[in-house]
Structures are given as C-alpha cells and as structure tokens.
Amino acid sequence: MALRDAVPRISLDSAQSVVSVSTNDTDFTVPGPGSLTGKALKALGELTLRSLDRIVIYKRMRTVPTLFPHTELHAQGRAEISQAYDELLELSRPGLYDRGLRNTAVSILVTQVKNGHIHQLVEALGRWHPYSLEVFLQKMLHMTRSVKSAQDIEKLDQFEITLPQALHLMARISTTGSSACQVVLSAGFLGAFANLPKEDFRLTSLSDIYGSILYIYTRPGHKVPEPAKQLALQLLVDPITTCASWFIEVLSQWDGRSIAIMNKVLTSAVTPTWYSQFLDQTTLYNPDKVATDHRFVHSLLITLSRVAAINETTCQAVVQSGYLDIYLESRRNSTHSDFLQLLLQASDIPLAVIRDGIPTYSDRDIITATYLWAIERNYDSDGIEALWRRGELIRSFLVGVRTRVDLNGFQSLAEKDQHQIMTVMKYFCRMAKRNKYRECGLVVREGYLDALLYLQKQGIGVHKFNSQIHVPMHIISSNVFDEGALAIASALDSVILQVLASEYSEIDRILAA
Numbered sequence: 272m273a274l275r276d277a278v279p280r281i282s283l284d285s286a287q288s289v290v291s292v293s294t295n296d297t298d299f300t301v302p303g304p305g306s307l308t309g310k311a312l313k314a315l316g317e318l319t320l321r322s323l324d325r326i327v328i329y330k331r332m333r334t335v336p337t338l339f340p341h342t343e344l345h346a347q348g349r350a351e352i353s354q355a356y357d358e359l360l361e362l363s364r365p366g367l368y369d370r371g372l373r374n375t376a377v378s379i380l381v382t383q384v385k386n387g388h389i390h391q392l393v394e395a396l397g398r399w400h401p402y403s404l405e406v407f408l409q410k411m412l413h414m415t416r417s418v419k420s421a422q423d424i425e426k427l428d429q430f431e432i433t434l435p436q437a438l439h440l441m442a443r444i445s446t447t448g449s450s451a452c453q454v455v456l457s458a459g460f461l462g463a464f465a466n467l468p469k470e471d472f473r474l475t476s477l478s479d480i481y482g483s484i485l486y487i488y489t490r491p492g493h494k495v496p497e498p499a500k501q502l503a504l505q506l507l508v509d510p511i512t513t514c515a516s517w518f519i520e521v522l523s524q525w526d527g528r529s530i531a532i533m534n535k536v537l538t539s540a541v542t543p544t545w546y547s548q549f550l551d552q553t554t555l556y557n558p559d560k561v562a563t564d565h566r567f568v569h570s571l572l573i574t575l576s577r578v579a580a581i582n583e584t585t586c587q588a589v590v591q592s593g594y595l596d597i598y599l600e601s602r603r604n605s606t607h608s609d610f611l612q613l614l615l616q617a618s619d620i621p622l623a624v625i626r627d628g629i630p631t632y633s634d635r636d637i638i639t640a641t642y643l644w645a646i647e648r649n650y651d652s653d654g655i656e657a658l659w660r661r662g663e664l665i666r667s668f669l670v671g672v673r674t675r676v677d678l679n680g681f682q683s684l685a686e687k688d689q690h691q692i693m694t695v696m697k698y699f700c701r702m703a704k705r706n707k708y709r710e711c712g713l714v715v716r717e718g719y720l721d722a723l724l725y726l727q728k729q730g731i732g733v734h735k736f737n738s739q740i741h742v743p744m745h746i747i748s749s750n751v752f753d754e755g756a757l758a759i760a761s762a763l764d765s766v767i768l769q770v771l772a773s774e775y776s777e778i779d780r781i782l783a784a
Contacts, residue, residue, distance in 0.1 A: 328362075332375060335359065339379050340386040356395035364403075365410065378429040381414065385432060387475060389440055397447040401454050404444070408458045411437050438464050439476035442483035449494070452487060456495065461487075461502045469510075469517050477517065478524040481507070485529070489536055504540055507533065512567060514574050522578045527591025530578075534571065534592055541567045549600045568601050579620050586623050590632060594620065595639045621647075628667040629674065635688070637671030642691035645698035665717040668695055673725060681729040696722065700739045711745055720746075720761040727768045740766065 335355045346352045362368050362376035383392060396404055415434045438460060445455040464480060472480070487495055488503040495503075510518035522530060539546040542565040572594070579589035624632045624640035632640070641664065672692055681689065699719050703711040723739060743762035 328368075328372065331358065332362075332372065336375070336379055340383050341388065342386075343388040343390045346388070346391045352391055353395065356391055357398070360395055360399070360407070363407070365406070374430075381430060381432055384411075384436055384440055387436075387439070387473065389443055392440070393443045393447065396444055397451060401450045404451060405454045405457065408441065408444075408454065411440070412458065433471075434463065434467060435472045435476055438467075439472075439479055442476075442480040445483045446486050449490075452490070453494065456487070456499050461499055461506070465502065465506060469515075474520055474524065477521050481518075481521050482525070482529065485533055485536070489532060504537075507537060508541060508567070511537070511574050512570050514570055514577065519574060519577050519581075522574070523581050523585045525588065527588040530575070530588055530592035534575075534594075534597065537571065538568060538597075541565075545600070549597070568597065572598055572601060576620060579623075583623070583627075586620060587631060590620065590624060590636055595624075595636060595643065598643065599639065625667045626663045628663065629670055634671040634674035637667050638675060638688070638691055638695070641668040641671070641695050645695050665699065665714065665719055665722065669718050669722045669725070672722060676726075676729060681726065692726070696726065696739060700742055703742050703745075711742060714742065715746065715758050720758060720765060723765055724761060724768070727765060 335358060338352050338355050341352065359376040359380055362372050363380060365373070367373075380392070383389065396407065399407070411432070412434075414430055414432055415437050416431045441455045441458065441460045445452045445460065461484070464484075469477060484503045484506050488500055488507065509515075510521075525533075538549070545565045545568055575589050575592070575594050575597075579586040579594070621640035621643040624636050625644065628637060644664070675684070675688070681692075684692075699714050699722075703714040703719065719742065723743070743765040746758060746762040747766065
C-alpha cells in the first residue's frame with residue numbers, strides 16, 4: 272500500500288505517555304469485573320463475571336457494538352468506551368464464555384484493529400497481566416492472513432487481520448512497559464517484521480513500529496535479549512544505509528527529539544570512533560584526531576537532508592535533532608568530495624535556518640548554519656544576492672550572535688563557536704571586497720558594521736579584526752557610497768576602536784594604498 276497517509280508526528284514522548292496507563296508486574300486488575308456489574312464485584316475476581324446470568328451479559332452486548340469502530344479522537348476521554356474494551360477483552364478469553372459471546376467480542380476487536388485507531392485498545396491491554404496478554408497475542412497471530420493486494424484485504428472475514436495490522440498493534444503494546452515489551456518480543460515481533468516487505472505497511476503503522484524498535488533498543492532497564500537488540504539495531508541501520516525512500520517518509524512523522532535519540536544511538540553503535548570524536552566539542556580542530564570516513568554517517572546525513580527537504584516542519588525536526596553539528600563533524604574529517612557535493616545539493620537546510628531565524632531556530636543553529644553557508648559557498652555568489660537583498664543572512668546572523676553572546680560574553684564561548692563567528696565575519700568582508708562599491712554597500716546595508724562593532728565592544732582581541740578593517744576604511748575614504756551618515760559614523764567608531772587598541776599596522780597599510 273502506498274505510503275500516503277496523513278498522520279500526526281510521532282514522538283518517543285507520545286509513546287511514553289502510554290506507559291502511564293499500564294500497571295506494573297505485580298499490581299494489576301483483571302478487566303471485566305466491575306465493568307458489567309459494579310465495583311463491588313471487582314473484588315470477587317474474574318470468576319464472578321463468568322457466573323453472572325447470561326441475560327445480563329447479552330443485554331450489555333447489545334449496546335457495546337454501537338461504540339465500534341471509532342477513531343482515537345472520538346474515543347478520547349470517554350469512560351464508556353474504555354469500559355467496553357475491558358468487557359470485550361474479558362469475553363474474548365478462549366474456553367471461558369459462550370461461543371457466540373466470544374465470537375461477537377473477537378469480531379468487534381478485530382474490526383477496530385483493522386480500523387487502525389488502536390490507542391484505547393492498547394491502554395486496555397496494558398491493564399492485563401502479562402500471561403493474559405501473551406495468550407491474546409498468540410491467538411491474534413493465529414488469526415492473521417497473508418494478503419497480496421487490496422482485493423485480498425477486502426476479502427478478509429470478520430475474524431481475520433493482516434500480519435502488518437497485528438504487528439502494528441504489537442508495536443504499540445511494546446511501549447507500555449517492560450513486561451509488555453518482553454511479551455511482544457517473545458511472540459516474535461522483530462523476526463516477523465524483518466521478513467515482511469515494508470511496502471505492505473501503511474505509513475502510520477511503519478512510523479509506530481520503528482518508534483517501537485527504537486524504544487526496544489534504547490531502554491537499558493528492559494531485559495532485552497542480545498539477539499533481539501542486535502536485530503533491532505539492524506532494522507534501524509539498514510534503511511539508512513540505503514537511504515530508503517519509505518524510511519525517509521517514516522522519519523518525516525517523527526519529532527526532533529526522537530530523531531536525535533536515533534542519531535545518538537546509531538552513530539555510537541555503528542561508528543564508535545567517529546562518535547567519540549564528535550563528542551570532543553571543546554575545540555574546533557584537534558591535530559590528534561584521526562581522520563575518519565564512515566559511510567554510515569554520510570548515509571545518515573543524506574537521509575536526514577532528504578527528510579528536511581519535505582516541508583518546513585520536517586526541516587525544523589531535522590535541525591533540532593543535531594543535524595548541523597553532525598554535518599560539521601563529517602565535513603571536517605571527510606575526504607569524499609563527492610559526498611559533500613551530493614549533500615550540498617540534497618537540501619538547503621542552512622539556507623532555511625538563516626531565512627526563518629529566531630524563534631523558529633536557536634541562536635546557535637543560526638550561527639552554525641551561516642558558518643556552513645559561508646564555508647560551502649565561499650566566493651560563489653550565485654543565488655545569494657537575492658537572499659542578501661532581503662537581509663536574512665546578515666541580520667539573522669547578527670541576531671543569533673547577540674543572543675548567543677549577551678549572556679556570558681564572547682570569551683565564554685567554546686573555541687569552535689568563536690571560530691564560526693569570526694569565519695562568517697571574514698566571509699562578509701570578502702564578499703564586500705570583491706566589488707568594492709556595489710557589494711560593499713550591500714553588506715553594509717544589511718548590518719555588517721553593526722555586527723563588527725558589536726563584536727569589537729565585547730573585548731575580543733582586536734587582531735582578529737585586522738582584515739575586516741577594510742570595509743569601514745573604504746566607507747570613510749570613498750565618496751561613492753550612498754549609505755548615509757549613520758554608516759559613516761559606524762565605520763568611524765570601528766576604526767577608532769581599532770586605533771585605541773594600538774592595531775595600527777593594517778590601517779597604515781590601507782591608508783598608504
């Protein structure tokens with residue numbers, strides 16, 4: 272089935288929210304008692320329900336079917352639907368109730384599973400004892416049927432579901448707690464999923480299933496057997512290695528936090544040397560670092576860049592996941608120019624960050640994105656002038672720098688952050704010097720002098736501004752700029768700050784020229 276479902280974004284936080292409705296391994300209640308005959312019967316145990324007069328049960332079962340099937344939104348907060356699930360699950364237990372009652376209960380539950388809106392069913396199953404859950408899953412798997420087309424799905428009878436539908440339910444159940452996760456794994460969830468073509472799944476199901484696989488792999492408190500952990504890891508790694516289009520659609524449903532968790536666990540597991548270098552964020556360059564080239568990290572970046580290219584929401588999620596930092600580390604150590612060129616063409620993530628600015632993106636993201644843009648484009652001005660005329664590049668960078676520096680000052684930033692800021696300032700200066708009048712005026716209009724003065728007033732060692740004194744000196748010494756008195760005043764301020772710091776050499780050289 273084509274992956275064209277419009278579904279909400281998935282988050283590990285949303286998966287965690289299911290945990291709140293589950294019980295632990297020893298403190299549980301058996302669904303059923305209390306739902307048909309009042310809370311007093313709950314204390315008497317599940318056998319009470321089985322001994323009730325059949326008329327009472329049949330009467331109740333005349334109203335329950337009217338509540339199904341339903342959407343998750345329709346069922347949200349409705350106690351009668353939650354109660355109905357408890358009753359249906361109790362009546363679905365094999366060998367305990369009249370065959371007609373059991374068949375009716377099973378048929379209603381199967382219809383809801385086919386509907387795909389299973390949140391309330393997962394909540395109800397989370398209240399079950401692990402043994403009862405295991406029996407339920409085994410029976411459900413026995414009701415699955417292989418299908419090859421939409422026509423086959425339409426021919427399923429009232430007691431049949433497809434294996435992808437069953438696996439979707441199992442994935443949702445696995446995130447409700449440690450015991451439920453163990454039961455799902457014991458039922459063969461990972462192995463069954465690994466052997467199925469991913470095109471058989473709806474996008475909603477794949478998104479939930481991969482969220483479950485990530486949940487299984489990242490929960491150290493769960494006693495997951497090592498073979499299951501390795502299979503979960505492989506299921507996550509394989510589609511990234513091939514940049515599978517269907518997995519790109521899956522990631523487009525995730526939020527930034529979930530993608531960040533995936534990035535962390537996969538890079539640390541698959542490329543531990545690269546990951547250890549990535550964690551060394553104290554300096555920008557370290558000569559002791561071993562130059563590494565890991566194809567998996569490259570594939571991960573290309574996959575994420577294609578996710579970001581889908582729309583603004585997915586771009587924000589990818590940036591929030593730490594994409595820019597991963598890209599910088601790979602660029603620093605990569606020897607594959609083809610990879611860098613492919614990545615540059617795959618998306619305009621830095622450009623999107625610069626364009627949207629604060630508050631869509633963090634100040635650090637803006638600085639890093641502008642730095643990436645500067646070092647990738649260098650002197651290539653094709654397409655950038657239109658951006659500059661709108662002012663996004665320099666103004667966004669300036670706002671980001673002020674937000675980043677104001678709290679503790681420039682000197683408190685890590686060396687690599689300082690380097691990024693100064694590199695971008697040098698880039699602005701170079702662009703201005705290419706055509707002394709036209710582009711210099713463009714740079715000044717968009718806020719270059721404001722940024723230069725702001726950084727100078729932070730008490731930075733002014734030797735870093737030697738090369739950048741060209742722009743204010745050009746403004747002062749030339750009569751062709753039409754930038755107004757304010758620009759000239761800012762240029763004079765910048766030069767005076769440089770003179771007061773006894774940095775004469777560069778100024779003398781410029782004046783002599």
